Every structure is written in structure tokens, then in C-alpha cells.
Amino acid sequence: xxxxxxxxxxxxxxxxxxxxxxxxxxxxxxxxxxxxxxxxxxxxxxxxxxxxxxxxxxxxxxxxxxxxxxxxxxxxxxxx
Numbered sequence: 001x002x003x004x005x006x007x008x009x010x011x012x013x014x015x016x017x018x019x020x021x022x023x024x025x026x027x028x029x030x031x032x033x034x035x036x037x038x039x040x041x042x043x044x045x046x047x048x049x050x051x052x053x054x055x056x057x058x059x060x061x062x063x064x065x066x067x068x069x070x071x072x073x074x075x076x077x078x079x080x
Contacts, residue, residue, distance in 0.1 A: 001074075003075050004044070004046070007047045010072075011039060014061075014066075022036050025055065028058030029054045029057060031058075
């Protein structure tokens, strides 16, 4: 799994755990739903930290809590 896939999976997991739809998360975060969907599919290859922070604000968690997941422990090397 690469970093982009891990971020997308983490967003999906957090939404599922909280019972929040992707559109609802976008509204809570104050960003367009299309931005969130682009993070979840192949349109966005490099999710920005500011966007992730906005999502964290919408979820009422910190960046540390967002990245505190086993998903980020064994990522593929990004330099190829």
C-alpha cells in the first residue's frame, strides 16, 4: 500500500466508524465533496496536508490521531 492509498483508506475507515457519509464529512470540513472524492480515487495522487487537516477538523480529531493507524506503518517506498 502506498501513502495515498493509506490516506484514502483511513478517511473511509473514520467515516465508517463514525457513521458519516463522505458528503457529510465534506460539509463538516468545509470543503467540496469533489475534493474528498478525489482523495478517495485516483484523481488526487498527492493529498495535501492542509486538506487532510481540514478533514481532521471536520472529524474533530488531530493530525496525530489521523496518522495513528497501522495503515501508515509499512508503506511502500514512494521513490522509484
